[in-house]
Amino acid sequence: xxxxxxxxxxxxxxxxxTAKGKVKYKKQGLRHILTKKxxxxxRRLRRSGxxxxxxxxxxxxxxxxx
Numbered sequence: 552x553x554x555x556x557x558x559x560x561x562x563x564x565x566x567x568x569t570a571k572g573k574v575k576y577k578k579q580g581l582r583h584i585l586t587k588k589x590x591x592x593x594r595r596l597r598r599s600g601x602x603x604x605x606x607x608x609x610x611x612x613x614x615x616x617x
Contacts, residue, residue: 559613566602566610568617574602574610 567575580588581596588596602610611617 556615558616562610562613563617566614566617568611568614574607575599576602 565576569575576599578596578598578600581593585593
């Protein structure tokens with residue numbers, strides 16, 4: 552009798568899987584010390600990022616139901 556595949560909770564909070572199976576995440580660097588960062592940089596950090604295909608396998612293993 553095999554055990555159920557459990558979701559890694561910290562990974563589930565940091566990453567989400569899109570409808571096409573790509574892994575989406577929020578970019579780091581927009582929490583504090585924002586005065587020295589220019590507007591263009593902060594605007595680009597607001598957008599979500601897509602994980603590179605080489606990292607997909609590692610994250611998808613931690614998110615079996617994602």
